[in-house]
Amino acid sequence: MTPIEQQTTDHLLDEQALSEFIQHAGEIEHPREMIIDVLRAIQSHHGWVPDEGVELTAAILGLTPLEVEEIATFYDKIYRRPVGRFVIHLCDSVCCWTRGAEEIAAHLQKTLNIEFGQTTADGLFTLLPSCCLGCCGIAPAVMVKQQFYGPLTPEKVDELIAALRQEGSA
């Protein structure tokens, strides 16, 4: 077993993904370009990226953990702490702000009974602010699990939360 394989645990990355990342990293000139791909795979598998996920990514790509950490902490869709099953990213950039994002933010916090950066007690929802999601045409908008929702009203927020709760209980 290689040192990299020894570091692998099922809860971080499955064996096939690991071997594919190792192979691809050996084939390209700048494995650093794969940092986000590996981190996202770990996050998809584990739910978030613990320190050992950063260390594993560094080992796969031949980088230092610090080099990986710099990217992981810069990119706000990589979660370095445990999050709920559904992470709601509310855009707070200018288009959404001018179209009522503050009201949506207040409604989300009241409905979920949490502040931004927190997770509901049942572990279902985490609320995070986000810079422009790239869907300004449907402002004010949120992103949940790579899906965009908007233009939001408090009523549409309620519908979205209800749908997610139902999905979460299935």
Ligand code: FES
């Ligand atoms: S400003 Fe909100 S999606 Fe662009």
